[in-house]
Amino acid sequence: MIYLAHSKKGNIPEQEYSAHIRGVSSLAREYVRDMVSYSKYDKALLSQVVEKASAYHDMGKLNRDNQDVLSGKISSKSLPRNHVDAGAAHFLNDKYFFAVSAAAIQAHHIGFPDFSAEMNKGDAIFRDVSIASDVDRELPELEAIHDKLIESHFKYAEEEINGNRSVFFRMLLSCIADADHTNTAINYHKYPINAKTIPLRPAERLKQLDRRVAELQLKGANDERNALRNEMYHACRDVDIDSDISSCDSPVGSGKTTAVMAHLLALAEKRGLRRIFVVLPFTNIIKQSVETYRDMLVLPGENADEVVAELHHRADFESEDTRYLTALWRAPIIVTTAVAFFETLASNSTATLRRLHELPGSAIFVDEAHAALPASLLPIAWKWINIYATEWNCYWVLASGSLNRFWTIPKISDANNSNSVPEIIDDELRNRLSVYENRRISYHSDLCPKGTTELADWIVGFPGPRLVIMNTVQSAAVLADFFAENFGRECVEHLSTALTSNYREDTLNRVIKRLKNKEDTDWTLVATSCVEAGVNLSFRNGFRELGSLVSLLQASGRVNREGIHGDSEMWTFCISEDGMIKLNPGLKQSAAVLKGYFERNRTIEPELSTQSISDEIALYGLSGKHKKLISAEEVQNFPQVEHDFKVIDxxxxxxxxxxxxxxxxxxxxxxxxxxxxxxxxxxxxxxxxxxxxxxxxxxxxxxxxxxxxxxxxxxxxxxxxxxxxxxxx
Structure with missing residues (x-):
């Protein structure tokens, strides 16, 4: 009899059980081998458990009723018997009790359960109690069939975890789920059989980056500011950092995008790292950064899309029909969003978690770190950052033009998790770079609430080009539509995540072209926070709806960026809901803190960034969410962590x-x-x-x-x- 793992689809024949198990085991061994080379703890245990779980993960498919469906003898949309329970049962018996292997098998489709609830099940831990007795009766038969088809030799050593348990389990499941999903996609011709991994080649890319930066330096203006950018680049590239986490508090226009990349490439070469992540704010436009990196880092003969992967938003799919659509982390350089990145660290869904095993041995550049996460998520995120730094050989750079050093706030970073975070540029260089920042704009506020008409009429009274940032996608669209109807379509551009990445790119290119035309000044860009970071734009005057201090500082970086105007202003305003523009309730607390600064005539400056988040915590607390998250993580309540860790709530x-x-x-x-x-x-x-x-x-x-x-x-x-x-x- 031929035993199957997957049924026929269209012109694609059935996949035999033995072919699937061997394919998954081969991929899983490859993934875990690459991953554990960067692990400080549990190398042998990870390899052993991945080997065991991948070999037995689908043993329940050998059940006769399941085979009838897989062969097409009986028509059904799903298998009649939960096929994961048999593999779990195999490792939970009187001869040996390997709960880690059983847990991985149970989770390879639906993710891990709440481990506390599982422990309360006693002998039925990691079992499907609704079918356990039936599975136990047929288990010897299933094991005999499996052993006849698959030759397996394992080391049945004790399964004792020495590193962080929660991250260990996620890494384990990542290898197994990715191997399972990838082999299935290959079988259905939705993923290449021999997909090649492109190496980082950091020394070669750094050499090319040096050459490209030098060319741009020659083409640029021969002035002090350009010379400072060049000094910034070389300082970042050449700095000797022993820490696993560092920071870069760099002013607007200092060339941070290329300077920090040079630093990461140099560190990757020194430490033998395999991948670089650039993590941008969750609402950001990442296209400009991607284009810069592709232009400067792709070597001759390489495909730019494969070297620098561009991931705009998380698109993860569970079903066999859509798994091939999942964006994986297999490129040497990955530019992605904070939503996709940090929610992957928190995930319990196999479609998302499958890419996590690619993270160990990486350099991670969290750009505009002030905007990456809400305050309530910072304690657990900081915990993860430290774990991946100390246990998985990851190197982190937390950077911003208005960096809030959240790790210095006691309620975010406890005494046992206070990793020293050195700066990669010294204070003297940063002070010289900041001279231009202090002259660039002046901050003002008009806190009298305005409706759509009043707001538009007020804004057009200022010299342009003008930048207006609203707190919701809806408000930005409605205001842009009002501008178009009342002042003419040529007087307004609109940019937000209401547009697809293709149209955002087209709009951004049009905005850049208009900004270069010095005769084209009487127009306004209405946008959301997606233009606050990662885009090289410079407007005459700026307007931002009342929100957080750090968002205001970042938005101001898109105004008079090169300091060519002597009277540029950055205004903070309040809106009046009129059935059209709407307040964002999620910004109520941070907006109240900034409003208080204006009312007390505090100087708006980057140095106030850390104080602003401290003030917000002091006034409103961190909410109960952060304590629930930390507690759930410590006891391996994986569904709760995934549910509560939402960058966008x-x-x-x-x-x-x-x-x-x-x-x-x-x-x-x-x-x-x-x-x-x-x-x-x-x-x-x-x-x-x-x-x-x-x-x-x-x-x-x-x-x-x-x-x-x-x-x-x-x-x-x-x-x-x-x-x-x-x-x-």
Whole structure:
């Protein structure tokens, strides 16, 4: 009899059980081998458990009823018997009791359970109690079939974990889940059989980066500021850092993007690291950074997309039909968002967690670190940063033009987790760089709330080009639409995550072109916080809705960036909800702190950044979430950690706005790179209210208007107009 692991689909034949197990085991061995070379603890244990779990993870598929479905003898959308329980049972018996291996097998589709609840099950730990007795009866038969098909030799040593337990389990599951998903995708012709890993080659890339920076230096102005940028680059590249975590508090316009990359490449060569991550704020536009890195770091003969991977938003899929769409961390240089990065560290979902094993042995550049995470998530994130630094050979740089040193705040970094964080540039150089920052703009506020009409009329009274940043996607779209209708479409541009990455790129290129035209001044860019960091834009005057101090400081970095104007201003304003523009309740506390600074005439400056987060914590606390997260992490309550660790505390879904791609997606003809270019993230409650149709596996099709000006908000603004000037969702 031929035993199967996967059924026939279309023209693709069934996959035999033995082929799947051998394929998964081979990939899992490869993944764990690469990973444990960077591990301080548990190298042997990880290798042994991955070997055992990958060999027995699907043994329950050998059940006769399951085989009838897999062979097509019986038609069913799912297997009649939970196939993970048999493998778990194999490692939980009177002969030996290996709970770690059993836990990994139980979790390889649905993630880990709450370990405290599992321990309360006694002898039934990591078992499906609803079928356990039936599985136990047939287990000898399943083991005999498996042993006949698969020759396995294991070291049955004690499973004792010495490093951090929670991170250990995630790494373990990452290897097994990725091997399982990848082999399945290969079988269904949705992933290449011999996908090659591109090496980092840090010394070669650093040499090329040096050459490209030198060329730009020659082309640039022969002035003191350009000379300081060059000095900044060499200081970062050549600094000798022994710590596993460092910081870079660098002013606007100092060349941080390339300088820190030079530092990371030099450290990667010195420490033998395999990958570099650039983590940008969750609402950021990452295209400019990606283009810079591709231009400067891709070596001759390489494919730029494969060397510098661009991950805009998390797109992870659980079902076998959509797993191939998951964006993995296999490129040598990965530019991604804080949402995708940090939520992966917290994840318990196998589709997301499968990429985690690629992180050990990496250099991680958290750019604009002030905006990466809300305060309530910083304690556990800081804990993870330290664990990956000390146990998994990761090197971290926390950088910003207005860096809040959250690790110095006692309520965030406890006494047992107070890793020293040196600066990679010295105070003397930073002070010289900051001279230009102090002359660039002046800060002002008008805290009298304004509705849409009053706000627009007030803004256009200032010289342009003007930058306006609103606190919600809806407010930005509505204000941009108002500008277009009342002042002319040529007088306004709009930029937010309501636009797909392709259209954001087009808009950004148009904005850059307009900014270069010194005759084109009477216009306004209305945007969200996505332009506060990572984009090289410079406006005459800026306006930002009342929010956090660090967001204001970052927004100001897009105003008079080169210091060519002597009278540029950065204004903070308040809005009055009028059924059109809306307040963001998530910014209420940080906005209150900044409002207090204006009312007390505090000087707005980068040095106030750390104080602002301390003041927010002192006034409002960290909320109970941070304590729940730390507690859940310590006792391996993985579902709770994943549920509570949300960078954006809104349940969003992937929505495809291109109807052609949506049609092709149903037939598996789209890869993740194409998908992210034609999709947006929208809150699920909005999709429910709008009755947006689902294509598959929580991927939706946008069925309202979409245009290159307002993005998906074009359809919502149209609904607003039909309903008498009030947004109906």
């Amino acid at each position: 809104t349940d969003t879904r992937l929505v495809v706005v291109d109807s052609t791609v949506a049609d092709r997606l149903q037939y598996g003809k789209v890869d993740w790179r194409e998908l992210q270019k034609v999709s947006v993230q929208i809150a699920k409650y909005k999709l429910d209210e709008l009755r947006t149709p689902m294509i598959m596996d929580n991927v939706y099709r946008w069925n309202l208007d979409y245009d290159d000006f307002l993005g998906y908000m074009a359809g919502i603004v149209k609904l607003k107009k039909y309903s008498g000037g009030v947004i109906i969702i």
